[in-house]
Amino acid sequence: MNAIQIKNITKRYNDVTALDNVSFSFEYGKIYGFLGRNGAGKSTLINIIANRIFADEGKILIDDVPAKENMEVHEKIFCMSEVDLYDTSLKIKDHFKWINRFYDSFNIEKALQIADKFNLNITKKFKQLSKGYQSIFKLTVAMALNVPYVIFDEPVLGLDANHRELFYNMLLKDYESNERTIIIATHLIEEVANIIEEVILIDNGKVLLQESVERLLETGYCVSGVAKDIDDYCKDKNVIGYDEIGGLKLAYVVGEKSQFPQGSNLQTSNMNLQKLFVKLTEKGGN
Numbered sequence: 580m581n582a583i584q585i586k587n588i589t590k591r592y593n594d595v596t597a598l599d600n601v602s603f604s605f606e607y608g609k610i611y612g613f614l615g616r617n618g619a620g621k622s623t624l625i626n627i628i629a630n631r632i633f634a635d636e637g638k639i640l641i642d643d644v645p646a647k648e649n650m651e652v653h654e655k656i657f658c659m660s661e662v663d664l665y666d667t668s669l670k671i672k673d674h675f676k677w678i679n680r681f682y683d684s685f686n687i688e689k690a691l692q693i694a695d696k697f698n699l700n701i702t703k704k705f706k707q708l709s710k711g712y713q714s715i716f717k718l719t720v721a722m723a724l725n726v727p728y729v730i731f732d733e734p735v736l737g738l739d740a741n742h743r744e745l746f747y748n749m750l751l752k753d754y755e756s757n758e759r760t761i762i763i764a765t766h767l768i769e770e771v772a773n774i775i776e777e778v779i780l781i782d783n784g785k786v787l788l789q790e791s792v793e794r795l796l797e798t799g800y801c802v803s804g805v806a807k808d809i810d811d812y813c814k815d816k817n818v819i820g821y822d823e824i825g826g827l828k829l830a831y832v833v834g835e836k837s838q839f840p841q842g843s844n845l846q847t848s849n850m851n852l853q854k855l856f857v858k859l860t861e862k863g864g865n
């Protein structure tokens with residue numbers, strides 16, 4: 580089932596094409612990593628899905644219904660992002676009460692439990708919270724809303740390592756008992772590598788790759804050795820990048836491993852998701 584279908588979306592800002600005829604789908608009941616370098620177009624697409632801005636061309640379907648300015652459809656989605664939509668002078672506990680009044684899907688008991696786990700002081704006003712705790716408040720709201728589609732745009736900005744781990748654990752535990760579609764746009768790829776099931780990699784406003792994490796890690800590997808041996812081995816391979824360290828050459832390969840020639844000193848190691856991402860999106864040494 581294609582839960583969120585993105586069909587031929589194009590968005591331009593003057594002479595910048597932020598999204599260039601983008602089409603793909605987020606299925607129901609999966610955790611996605613929505614990845615891409617700075618300026619790739621992630622937030623633009625998220626904002627279009629969330630009805631905050633409009634595409635120049637194309638459409639978004641949610642459960643097969645066009646999403647543009649359709650409130651009924653939009654009640655199925657919650658997008659936690661950097662944009663501050665909250666009254667900063669209101670205490671956190673009062674925010675919870677307001678949200679509870681307006682959103683049928685908000686579980687205030689759950690919000691209070693999550694807040695407690697993070698030691699979030701709910702008697703403080705939003706503006707009195709540290710940057711990290713402001714993010715924690717927004718994460719708490721997102722996790723306590725029982726909607727089928729939750730989008731996190733850079734969810735852990737400002738969170739310390741312990742709180743990031745707590746968030747990932749809570750998210751996964753919650754997902755096990757409450758399957759839905761979770762989309763996480765982040766630059767902290769290795770941190771989410773164990774959580775996400777599928778990666779969508781966007782580059783320069785286009786989808787570069789959509790693949791399950793399992794398959795990506797299965798088919799990607801790194802081979803190292805002296806330059807000439809590497810060059811020979813890689814002749815018929817799909818190499819996505821090279822590194823040179825000391826006298827060694829490393830090739831990052833996607834595809835089937837083949838036998839090394841007899842007597843060669845080539846060695847293989849697994850490729851991690853971050854490396855794969857860096858190599859796929861590397862241009863001109865940037």
Ligand SMILES: Nc1ncnc2c1ncn2[C@@H]1O[C@H](COP(=O)(O)OP(=O)(O)OP(=O)(O)O)[C@@H](O)[C@H]1O
Pocket residue numbers: 592595596597615616617618619620621622623624
């Ligand atoms: N309001 C705007 N006005 C003009 N250009 C914009 C606007 N918003 C985004 N852009 C441009 O659109 C492109 C995509 O930006 P977007 O914010 O979607 O990228 P991103 O992948 O979310 O980046 P990051 O990871 O840095 O947050 C960039 O070139 C950006 O400069």
